[in-house]
Amino acid sequence: MLYPLVGRVFIHTLEPASFLDLPDTDPRPNTLVTFHAHLLGHPDLPRWLRYTQRSPSQPGFLYGTPTLEDRGQQVIEVIAYNRESFETTQKRLVLLVGEPEGPSLPYEAEFLVQSHDVEEVLPSPLGQRFLTALGGLWVPGELQLLNITSALDHGGRVPLPIEGRKEGVYIQVGSARPFSTCLKVVGSPASHDRCTQGQPPLLSCYDSFVPHFKVDWCNVSLVDKSVPALPGPVPTWGDGILEHDAYFCPPTEAPDRDFLTDALITLLVPLLVALLLTLILAYIMCCRREGVLKRNLATSDIQMVHHSTIHGNTGELRQMAANRSVPRPLSTLPMFNVRTGERLPPCSDIAQVPLILDQH
Numbered sequence: 001m002l003y004p005l006v007g008r009v010f011i012h013t014l015e016p017a018s019f020l021d022l023p024d025t026d027p028r029p030n031t032l033v034t035f036h037a038h039l040l041g042h043p044d045l046p047r048w049l050r051y052t053q054r055s056p057s058q059p060g061f062l063y064g065t066p067t068l069e070d071r072g073q074q075v076i077e078v079i080a081y082n083r084e085s086f087e088t089t090q091k092r093l094v095l096l097v098g099e100p101e102g103p104s105l106p107y108e109a110e111f112l113v114q115s116h117d118v119e120e121v122l123p124s125p126l127g128q129r130f131l132t133a134l135g136g137l138w139v140p141g142e143l144q145l146l147n148i149t150s151a152l153d154h155g156g157r158v159p160l161p162i163e164g165r166k167e168g169v170y171i172q173v174g175s176a177r178p179f180s181t182c183l184k185v186v187g188s189p190a191s192h193d194r195c196t197q198g199q200p201p202l203l204s205c206y207d208s209f210v211p212h213f214k215v216d217w218c219n220v221s222l223v224d225k226s227v228p229a230l231p232g233p234v235p236t237w238g239d240g241i242l243e244h245d246a247y248f249c250p251p252t253e254a255p256d257r258d259f260l261t262d263a264l265i266t267l268l269v270p271l272l273v274a275l276l277l278t279l280i281l282a283y284i285m286c287c288r289r290e291g292v293l294k295r296n297l298a299t300s301d302i303q304m305v306h307h308s309t310i311h312g313n314t315g316e317l318r319q320m321a322a323n324r325s326v327p328r329p330l331s332t333l334p335m336f337n338v339r340t341g342e343r344l345p346p347c348s349d350i351a352q353v354p355l356i357l358d359q360h
Contacts, residue, residue, distance in 0.1 A: 002093060004066050005100040007174075009145045011122050012093070014053075014060035019080035019089045032056035032083035040075040040092065049076070052150070054119045056083050061122045065147040066097045073097075105144060105174030106225040109183060115214035118150040118169045129212060130171060136208030139177040147172040168216075179222055180205075187222040 004010035016033035037051045037060075038044055045051060045062075048070050053060035062076070076093040113121065113130070121127060131143045151168030152158065159165035182205035185191060191202040195218035209215050296304065 002095050004095055004097045006066050006068055006071060006097065007105070007146060008100055009065050009147055009172075010049075010063060010095075011124070011127075011148075012062040013123070014062065014078060014080075016059065016080065019078075019091060020082060020087070034081045034083065035060040035078055036081070037062060037076055037078045040077050045076070046070060046074060050153075052119060052122075054117070058119070061119060062093075063118075063122055063148060071097050071099070103176045105146070105176055107177065107179055108146060108172060108174045108223040108225065109138075109179065109187075110147075110170055110172045110221045110223075112151065112168060112170055112216040112219035113213050114168045114216050115166055116169055117167050118148060121148055121169050121171065127171075130209075131173065133209045133213060134173060137182050137205060138173075138175060138180050142175045142177050143173050144175070145171070146174045178226075179224070183220070183222060186217055186220050192218070 002010075002012060014035050014037075016031055019035075020031065020033065034056050035051070035053060039046055046064075048066045049062060049064040051060060051062055074095045074097065076095060078091050078093060080089045080091075082088070111134075116126075121130070127145055127148070131145065134143055147170075149170045149172075150156075151170060154170055156168055159167060179187075182203070185202045185204045188202065195201050201217040201220075203217055207215070
């Protein structure tokens, strides 16, 4: 069972060895394993919990910061996939979210670390190193990690695949001690104005994060919750009627209106236009035809004879194709041989005579 605390960052490492039960003598310690985690009975994780894994050869992480609404018991189901043997292993993690002990942390500061990815900051040693480096700018010994979020979740862009480029990570730290003068100067409006103008921010102290972390000092935000916010005015419920205003004068009454005329115009006008177009088209197609007689008179006699000949020959060929037993046309009978002068009798079996005689 795991015990996350409200307002404190929760980090749990998903080790492949704990799911696959690999022996100590396994010659392949870097087994490719991926994980899938979700809330029991739901397809996704709770809203405060995130999962990340850089590659199948590296461990996965469940991290996030619960809120007061997330108190209670939550069961997370984790399924591990072995990419080499295609085996799956299922485990359930029981999270009991409770309230933190000790003093509250009203002073919160958030930093953008550009030199690391979220998977690199989640392990405990690197997070403690960040708090130690921040102790040079703040009162040491009272700092606690409140939240760790990838810069991509804040709307950042995926970096180019160039060596040394990182996604960036936002680290939120809380303390019971007030902000130091150095942090107040960095988070002042004057420092943010210099950043918007492309100038370096106001940093009045030594950057203790160098060389382990590269912090974007233009993205430092400070939140002071030590002074409770004054409650706003309590809304009063009225009768639902707006008061008189010179800029809002709704009509007091609306006259009755007859929509029959509008409906008739909407329906009859398109119908009349369509009917008129139909009549015009019918007149052009039926009443304006030239006719066969006018066509024949306008055509020359030679062209008409040529057309009639083609039409007659086409009909004759179609009749021959329908009945093969009919005699051949006279134009195809070999009645006279030009070279030999031989004449064939008309009564011969013309069905056995080829159309073209052999030329000797």
